[in-house]
Amino acid sequence: MSRPTFRDLVQVMATLRGPGGCPWDRQQTHASLRPYLLEEAYEVLEAIEADDPDRLREELGDLLLQVVFHAQIASERGQFTIEDVVATIHDKLVRRHPHVFGGVQGVDTPEKVKERWEALKRAERGVDASALEGVPSSLPALIRAQKLYQRASQAGFEWPDPRSALDKVHEELAELDEAVASHDTAAVQEEVGDVLMTVAKVAAFAGVDAEQALRDACAKFTRRFRSLERLAAERGQRIEQLSLPELEHLWREAKHATG
Numbered sequence: 001m002s003r004p005t006f007r008d009l010v011q012v013m014a015t016l017r018g019p020g021g022c023p024w025d026r027q028q029t030h031a032s033l034r035p036y037l038l039e040e041a042y043e044v045l046e047a048i049e050a051d052d053p054d055r056l057r058e059e060l061g062d063l064l065l066q067v068v069f070h071a072q073i074a075s076e077r078g079q080f081t082i083e084d085v086v087a088t089i090h091d092k093l094v095r096r097h098p099h100v101f102g103g104v105q106g107v108d109t110p111e112k113v114k115e116r117w118e119a120l121k122r123a124e125r126g127v128d129a130s131a132l133e134g135v136p137s138s139l140p141a142l143i144r145a146q147k148l149y150q151r152a153s154q155a156g157f158e159w160p161d162p163r164s165a166l167d168k169v170h171e172e173l174a175e176l177d178e179a180v181a182s183h184d185t186a187a188v189q190e191e192v193g194d195v196l197m198t199v200a201k202v203a204a205f206a207g208v209d210a211e212q213a214l215r216d217a218c219a220k221f222t223r224r225f226r227s228l229e230r231l232a233a234e235r236g237q238r239i240e241q242l243s244l245p246e247l248e249h250l251w252r253e254a255k256h257a258t259g
Helices: 006-017 023-027 034-049 053-076 082-094 109-124 140-156 163-180 185-206 210-234 243-259
Strands: none
Touching: 006 023, 006 053, 034 053, 034 185, 034 210, 053 082, 140 185, 140 210, 185 210, 210 243
């Protein structure tokens, strides 16, 4: 028996959505599928971070299913087909790689490729479009903050050096300190947002992926906290039974043990 093809996958989805198909699949809409799309994307990220090829293969399939699912819904509404989706991304890739498909010279480093790509995107948006146009509001906030700053930087709205960006972080932290002292919850929320925005700017300035940096920090905290729990258990204790100095001592041990 031959291996299923992409066309076979598309047909399976059409059958699931068709008369006599699956009641759950038939009920779905673009809106109802949103959480599944996000979930599958994050599971792909987890597979990449785990360096697990078998899991990555499976999770990419789950993510591809979401693309096929949305295209099938759109096809039923007479809006577009999966073939239109493929043709659109094919044409975009060719259009945005003129140094490969169009004979443009001098784009011979990753940095130049990225610069050219962004220039072509700006041209496609049009001269009257905002520099911030096209940054989705549905992005995770930290990713969106960094992309907004990157777009603003490309338009010339930029601090002169990293030190200036860090100075702004300190300025926002001082304002957060004042808000906390005032016990004004709304002010604290606003200032926390400003601090996070300026930290994202520092990351953008340094060429660091702020979202990935925070994901790595979360993973590190998880490793250390679980190590702390194990250390406490080895002493016959639970962490809620320990004093703050005892917790700080175990935390230092956990940091040493986990790196």
